[in-house]
Amino acid sequence: METVSENCAFGGVQGVYRHxxxxxxxxxxxxxxxxxxxxxxxxxxxxxxxxxxxxxxxxTEKGEFRAICAxxxxxxxxxxxxxxxxxxxxxxxxxxxxxxxxxxYVDATEAPFAAHYQMWSYVTEELPxxxxxxxxxxxxxxxxxxxxMGGHGALTIGLTLADRFRAVSAFAPIVAPSQxxxxxxxxxxxxxxxxxxxxxxxxxxxxEDGARVEALLVDQGGADAFLExxxxxxxxxxxxxxxxxxxxxxxxxxxxHSYYFISTxxxxxxxxxxxxxxxxxxxxxxxxxxxxx
Amino acid sequence: METVSENCAFGGVQGVYRHxxxxxxxxxxxxxxxxxxxxxxxxxxxxxxxxxxxxxxxxTEKGEFRAICAxxxxxxxxxxxxxxxxxxxxxxxxxxxxxxxxxxYVDATEAPFAAHYQMWSYVTEELPxxxxxxxxxxxxxxxxxxxxMGGHGALTIGLTLADRFRAVSAFAPIVAPSQxxxxxxxxxxxxxxxxxxxxxxxxxxxxEDGARVEALLVDQGGADAFLExxxxxxxxxxxxxxxxxxxxxxxxxxxxHSYYFISTxxxxxxxxxxxxxxxxxxxxxxxxxxxxx
Numbered sequence: 001m002e003t004v005s006e007n008c009a010f011g012g013v014q015g016v017y018r019h020x021x022x023x024x025x026x027x028x029x030x031x032x033x034x035x036x037x038x039x040x041x042x043x044x045x046x047x048x049x050x051x052x053x054x055x056x057x058x059x060t061e062k063g064e065f066r067a068i069c070a071x072x073x074x075x076x077x078x079x080x081x082x083x084x085x086x087x088x089x090x091x092x093x094x095x096x097x098x099x100x101x102x103x104x105y106v107d108a109t110e111a112p113f114a115a116h117y118q119m120w121s122y123v124t125e126e127l128p129x130x131x132x133x134x135x136x137x138x139x140x141x142x143x144x145x146x147x148x149m150g151g152h153g154a155l156t157i158g159l160t161l162a163d164r165f166r167a168v169s170a171f172a173p174i175v176a177p178s179q180x181x182x183x184x185x186x187x188x189x190x191x192x193x194x195x196x197x198x199x200x201x202x203x204x205x206x207x208e209d210g211a212r213v214e215a216l217l218v219d220q221g222g223a224d225a226f227l228e229x230x231x232x233x234x235x236x237x238x239x240x241x242x243x244x245x246x247x248x249x250x251x252x253x254x255x256x257h258s259y260y261f262i263s264t265x266x267x268x269x270x271x272x273x274x275x276x277x278x279x280x281x282x283x284x285x286x287x288x289x290x291x292x293x
Numbered sequence: 294m295e296t297v298s299e300n301c302a303f304g305g306v307q308g309v310y311r312h313x314x315x316x317x318x319x320x321x322x323x324x325x326x327x328x329x330x331x332x333x334x335x336x337x338x339x340x341x342x343x344x345x346x347x348x349x350x351x352x353t354e355k356g357e358f359r360a361i362c363a364x365x366x367x368x369x370x371x372x373x374x375x376x377x378x379x380x381x382x383x384x385x386x387x388x389x390x391x392x393x394x395x396x397x398y399v400d401a402t403e404a405p406f407a408a409h410y411q412m413w414s415y416v417t418e419e420l421p422x423x424x425x426x427x428x429x430x431x432x433x434x435x436x437x438x439x440x441x442m443g444g445h446g447a448l449t450i451g452l453t454l455a456d457r458f459r460a461v462s463a464f465a466p467i468v469a470p471s472q473x474x475x476x477x478x479x480x481x482x483x484x485x486x487x488x489x490x491x492x493x494x495x496x497x498x499x500x501e502d503g504a505r506v507e508a509l510l511v512d513q514g515g516a517d518a519f520l521e522x523x524x525x526x527x528x529x530x531x532x533x534x535x536x537x538x539x540x541x542x543x544x545x546x547x548x549x550h551s552y553y554f555i556s557t558x559x560x561x562x563x564x565x566x567x568x569x570x571x572x573x574x575x576x577x578x579x580x581x582x583x584x585x586x
Contacts, residue, residue, distance in 0.1 A: 008516070008545075009553035064357050066556070223301070252301075260302035263359070 001134055004029065010070035011036035016056065019130060023122040024083035025115065030127065031056040032135055033076040035069050044141035044277040045075045045131060046270065047165075049123065049157075051148030052182070053101045055080050059147070062259035068267050072274040075137055079123055081149065083116040097182050098189055104177070105153030106201050108190035117190055120201075124157055143167035143273040147262055148226070149174055149182070151218075155203035155236075159211040167276035169217035169269050171262045172224055175236035176204040182230045207239040215246040217272050219265045221255030294427055297322065303363035304329035309349065312423060316415040317376035318408065323420065324349040325428055326369040328362050337434035337570040338368045338424060339563065340458075342416065342450075344441030345475070346394045348373050352440070355552035361563040365572050368430055372416055374442065376409040390475050391482055397470070398446030399494050401483035410483055413494075417450055436460035436566040440555055441519070444511075445470055448496035448529075452504040460569035462510035462562050464555045465517055468529035469497040475523050500532040508539040510565050512558045514548030 004016040012035040021028040037043055046069070048059055056078040059065070069076045082088075082103035089112040090099035099113075108117035132139045144165045146154035151173020158168030177183020178198045187198040199205040220233045227233075233249055240247035255261040297309040305328040314321040330336055339362070341352055349371040352358070362369045375381075375396035382405040383392035392406075401410035425432045437458045439447035444466020451461030470476020471491045480491040492498035513526045520526075526542055533540035548554040 007549055007551055007553035008514075008547040008557075010557050014553055061552075062354050064360070064556075067357070067560070221301075254301040256300055258300055259354075260300035260307055263357075264301075264303045267360070 001130060009033070010066040012066070012070055014060065014066065016060070021083075021122055021126060023118040023126045026083040026085045026088060028083070028122065028127075029056055029080055031060040031078045032131070033060075033066055033069055034135060035066075035073050035075065037073055037136065041073075042136055042138035043073050043075045044143070044279070045077060045137045045139065046273055047123075047142065047144040047146075047154070048076060048078045049105060049144070049146030049150030049153035050078065050081050051146070051150050052081070053096050054147075054150075055101070058259065059262070062263060063266055064263035065266050065270060068270040072270065072279050074270065074274065074277070074279075075131075075135060077127070077131055079127055082119065088116045089113055098185055102149065102186065104149060104183075104186040104190060104201070105157065106187070106190050109197070110190055110192050113190050119153075120157075123153065124161065141166060141277045143169075143277055145169045145171070145269055145273065146173065147171040148231075148257065151175075152177055152183070152201075152203065155216070156201055156206060158216075159203060159206045159213055160200065162211070162213050165213075167215075167217075167273040168213055169272060171218075171265065171269070172220050172226070172231055172257055173203070173218060173233075173236075174231055176202055176232055178202045178205060179235065180230045180232060204235050204239045207243045207245065212243065213245060215248070216240065217248045217250075217269060219250045219252055219261075219269070221257060221261045222251050222253040223255060224257045224261075226257055294423060302326070303359040305359070305363055307353065307359065309353070314376075314415055314419060316411040316419045319376040319378045319381060321376070321415065321420075322349055322373055324353040324371045325424070326353075326359055326362055327428060328359075328366050328368070330366055330429065334366075335429055335431035336366050336368045337436070337572070338370060338430045338432065339566055340416070340435065340437040340439075340447070341369060341371045342398060342437070342439030342443030342446035343371065343374050344439075344443050345374070346389050347440075347443075348394070351552065352555070355556060356559055357556035358559050358563060361560050365563065365567040367563065367567065367570070367572075368424075368428060370420070370424055372420055375412065381409045382406055391478055395442065395479065397442060397476075397479040397483060397494070398450065399480070399483050402490070403483055403485050406483050412446075413450075416446065417454065434459060434570045436462075436570055438462045438464070438562055438566065439466065440464040441524075441550065442467055442475070444468075445476070445494075445496065448509070449494050449499060451509075452496060452499045452506055453493065455504070455506050458506075460508075460510075460566040461506055462565060464511075464558065464562070465513050465519070465524055465550055466496070466511060466526075466529075467524055469495055469525055471495045471498060472528065473523045473525060497528050497532045500536045500538065505536065506538060508541070509533065510541045510543075510562060512543045512545055512554075512562070514550060514554045515544050515546040516548060517550045517554075519550055
């Protein structure tokens with residue numbers, strides 16, 4: 001693992017790192033915020049999966065998560081959204097919603113994407129092992145959140161690995177990719193035409209097929225341009241109601257799909273995660289001055 | 294004035310606007326955050342001046358000011374750092390520290406820069422008039438802050454127009470441009486070789502020449518690569534001590550010159566401004582949900 005950058009922030013360290021991934025067969029870049037902590041402490045880990053076109057950098061720069069992570073003592077990990085680099089196949093027309101920046105958190109089985117697009121394995125196996133080895137992480141206390149395509153990732157991973165994640169939440173997630181254009185293009189392209197293979201990468205289908213978590217938190221902007229065509233929180237609401245999953249679905253009138261929306265509600269999501277990770281609601285003032293660097 | 298974008302954020306509106314500036318003879322872009330407020334209310338205004346290479350966008354995306362401005366009820370204005378566009382002269386070698394993105398908040402007198410580089414007039418006269426006319430601003434309650442070159446701008450403008458600004462603070466400011474390479478290049482290039490003309494654009498010289506404010510707040514990263522060569526907070530400390538200005542100079546070990554540093558201490562600066570703008574230390578919880586949009 002190579003350090004791309006480390007900056008003091010909110011008494012902790014915001015780092016960006018690069019490593020050669022066995023899953024994707026490429027170099028992968030990710031960011032980790034380690035909050036201020038006592039020497040030897042092991043801290044809970046919040047995973048944040050980003051949306052279409054994003055890298056680790058979007059949430060790292062615009063997510064406004066560090067103040068709360070510093071207060072609550074949370075490690076915050078932001079992976080990239082796809083493999084990148086020479087030889088990595090992209091959308092034939094270079095569209096933003098497939099290929100580079102659009103890995104959809106699946107292990108592709110279709111050529112030419114199967115060669116590198118192994119984002120499920122990367123995010124659920126390889127990167128967690130690296131985080132456990134390289135950072136003061138308590139891997140018995142993990143939670144996961146994401147935005148849009150990354151909300152889809154957070155929901156499907158959280159539902160599939162329900163024993164691993166104590167909290168699962170999302171900002172404007174794609175809840176039923178099998179039923180919307182973004183998802184149909186991606187799942188078809190990466191997994192092939194057989195829709196049976198899509199169901200374990202579709203949060204609504206997973207719930208229909210029996211996957212369970214105790215609770216879900218979703219915030220959705222009411223002025224989000226993708227709400228009705230791509231995101232469809234109504235489908236998640238119906239699935240959770242039928243399955244008895246305690247879904248808190250907050251429709252935020254006026255808010256759009258951007259980081260202005262995400263950053264506004266980041267604090268509420270992180271406090272919700274914190275409670276479920278066993279952290280008191282107010283962990284107390286943190287010391288911004290004495291930096292870990 | 295044309296709206297480039299408006300996004301709901303923290304219960305208020307983060308806007309970006311464009312207008313034809315008479316001062317610079319160019320179109321100018323700036324951002325304004327208007328926090329949630331009662332209909333008809335007039336709100337105090339915090340000016341934020343950015344550093345070399347920046348536009349309004351850097352602090353708008355990375356400054357993490359909206360949560361606190363929403364809580365305290367502060368309008369936050371971020372101008373650009375220079376004129377831009379066709380016919381605007383740049384550094385002959387395209388250097389980052391002069392010309393485009395590096396207006397240094399002066400009215401240039403030297404050709405070819407005098408034609409458009411009129412940032413002092415723009416920031417102190419033209420843009421305030423536009424803000425007063427277009428936003429729910431209480432122009433009797435203004436304060437000013439900035440970063441690096443913008444810290445220089447905030448200090449020199451705050452010291453010169455001490456009756457206008459109730460609070461003046463800076464992150465890693467250039468405190469004595471006449472004595473450091475960045476400043477000597479800029480003031481020489483924009484104002485000419487006569488150093489007498491530089492003194493009113495040099496915070497330390499202004500204080501030596503009798504300018505006074507009651508108090509100043511400066512935060513400076515101890516790991517800032519520009520600290521000793523360009524920023525020189527020691528010179529401001531000496532000038533304030535000699536003049537009886539109550540300077541709070543916080544040296545933050547480990548922190549660098551980036552927005553990771555600025556965002557960490559933004560809350561403390563805004564609360565310090567808020568107190569001087571007559572706002573109770575805790576104005577109370579704001580409603581993120583009911584957006585102004």
